[in-house]
Amino acid sequence: MNGNGNGTPGKGNGTPQLGMGIGWRPEIADAIEGLSGVDWVEAVAExxxxxxxxxxxxxxxxxxxTVVPHGVSLGLGGADRPDVQRLADLAARAEALGAPLVTEHIAFVRAGGALTASPVLEAGHLLPVPRTWDALRVLCENVRIAQDALPVPLAVENIAALISWPDEELSEGQFLAELVERTGVRLLIDVANLHTNHVNRGEDPVKALDELPVEAIAYVHVAGGLERDGVWHDTHAHPVTRPVLDILAELRARVSPPGVLLERDDDFPPAAELAGELxxxxxxxxxxPATAGGDRRPVGAGAYAPKTPAQGDARRDVPETPRPVETAGDGxxxxxxxxxxxxxxxxxxxxxxxxxxxARRLGVQSRALAAKRAGVVAKIAPELPEILGAGYRAAFLAYAQIRPMRGGYRRDALDFAEHLLIGGRPEDAAARRRxxxxxxxxxxxRPPRRATRLVRAATRAVLVRK
Structure with a gap:
């Protein structure tokens, strides 16, 4: 079955009934196994x-x-058509996990290449697409390509953004509604991202919920963040805030979501705190969703108070046969x-x-991207901050200012190390040898031979003792 059809049968619109979930990460794997009331988990597909x-x-x-793979690298909002190998890899992960659906993002993550005759640049992050009719045509065609390549239904997520495109023609809710109407794709609605876009771009989350097709929701993300200098950072490393829960209550006043999931990607708290957030x-x-009188019940003293009569659990059918998609021409x-x-x-x-x-907001986003690169490289190559010590972060940020990421984070780690070595750094000879x-x-x-590995291991042991 390809992704254009309905998924595992469930209540209402055919979407799988997932229940309460949490994002699976290796750092909290043991804690998740011990948590009660967890019906499903979501794992980063890559x-x-x-x-x-x-x-x-x-x-x-x-x-x-249930385990759902959550992709982060397809770049469905990018100008290029989805990469065949990335789609095949995502399909293989869905099959290996026995997943009822897969999810990705409405974002672009790289740019350049054949369409621009320029080197491919990697963002290392999810960046917003312009909400224009042309960008919608490209997105719809890319989504349909992905749907046809996947063995299970696809759901796509609204993202958090620090920046806005000029001259947008649609609101977020209108953009998502058109996407569903044209492709039949499911939605993964992140209420924390709606809050982020409220703070950073002045967008009303209640208006977005009123406009988007809530009957197409596959599940919901809830996550934490923090505000710094008037900018909301969707960190996934802080507790869920009251305003985010208020938006979740607003969504619940409109529809009973098939699944809700807590995301946490860093600074993992003890299991008891995770359980409290759940x-x-x-x-x-x-x-x-509502009191007997028909008005939404109060959701607390947060930023989003009840405003309109409840819609309860009323659903419209997601189109079984989506409207024909206008292909986006090469121009x-x-x-x-x-x-x-x-x-x-x-x-x-x-x-x-x-x-x-x-320009000021672009500077904030630029610094955030560089900081994220430094953090991810430190995670996947922990030897680098160990070798460089306290100077790692400053050295990486200086490198990031002049060297865009071109081949993913693992390649970035190697390029950073090579950049330092070419410059004769670190100054400490032992650290430079390491x-x-x-x-x-x-x-x-190709991997070094066994004899070479033994010599290098012995050399490292000597350097460590020094």
Whole structure:
């Protein structure tokens, strides 16, 4: 069955009934196994190897816990058509996990290449697409390509953004409604992202909920963040705030979502705190959509108070046969490609801000992207901050100002190490030798032979003792 049809049968519109879930991360795998009331988990698709599933995920599946792969690298909002290999990899992960659906984002993550005759730049982050009719045509065609390539239904997520495109023609709710109408795709609605866009872009989350087709929701994300200097950062590393729960209550006043999931990606708290956040989410969902009198019940003293009569659980049918999608011609794709590469280049390569963008806000986004790169590289290559010590972050941020990411985070780690070594750094000779050995182990065209590995291991042992 391809992704254009309905998924595993469930209540109402055929969407699988998932229940209460939590984002699965290796750092909290043990805590998740011990949590009660967890019906399903979501795993980052790119971190899963179909032939070697983590033991903790295997145990959860044996207990009957559903696992949904959540992709972050397709770039469905990009000007290019989805990469065939990335789609095949996502399909393989869905099949390996026995997933009832897969999810991705309404975003672009890279720009450049053949459409612009320029090098491909990687954002390392989810960036917003312009809400224009042309961008919608490109997105719809890309979604349909993905749906046809996947063995299970696809749901796509609204993203958080620090920046806005100039001259947008549709609101977020209108954009999502058109996308569903034209493709039949399901929606993954992140209420924390609605709050982020309220703070950063002045968008009304209640208006967005009123406009979007809530009957198409596959499930809901809830996450934490923090506000700094008037900018909301969707960190997934802080507790869920009251305003986010208020938006969740607003959504619940319109529809009973098939699933709700807590996301946490960093600064993981003790299991008891995770359980407390799940309880707060569960209470918000089970509080009910409306009182007997028909008005929405109060949702607390947060930013989003009840405003209109409740719609309860009324649903419209998601189109079984979506409207024919207008194909986006190569001319439209080329123009959007140029716009996206100009924006991304300003964010990661220091080129001037494209016309119509807020240069100050682009600076905030640029610094956030560089900080994220430094953090992710430190996670996937922990030897680098260990070798460089307290100087790691400053050195990486200086490198990021002049070297855009071009091949993913693992390549970025190697390029950073090479950049330092070419410049004769670190100044400490022993640290430089350690960094050289680390780079050679990973950058060589083929793995070193056993004798070479033994010599290097002995060398490292000597360096550590020094």
């Amino acid at each position: 971190n899963i190897c179909p032939g070697h599933l983590p033991d903790a995920l295997v145990r959860l599946r044996k207990r009957g816990v 309880t707060a989410i569960r209470e918000t969902i089970t509080a009910g 439209v794709r080329a123009r959007i490609a140029l716009e996206q590469v100009a924006l991304l280049s300003s964010l990661v390569a220091g080129t001037p801000a494209p016309e119509g963008f807020d 960094l050289t050995l680390w780079w050679e182990d990973r950058a060589a065209p």
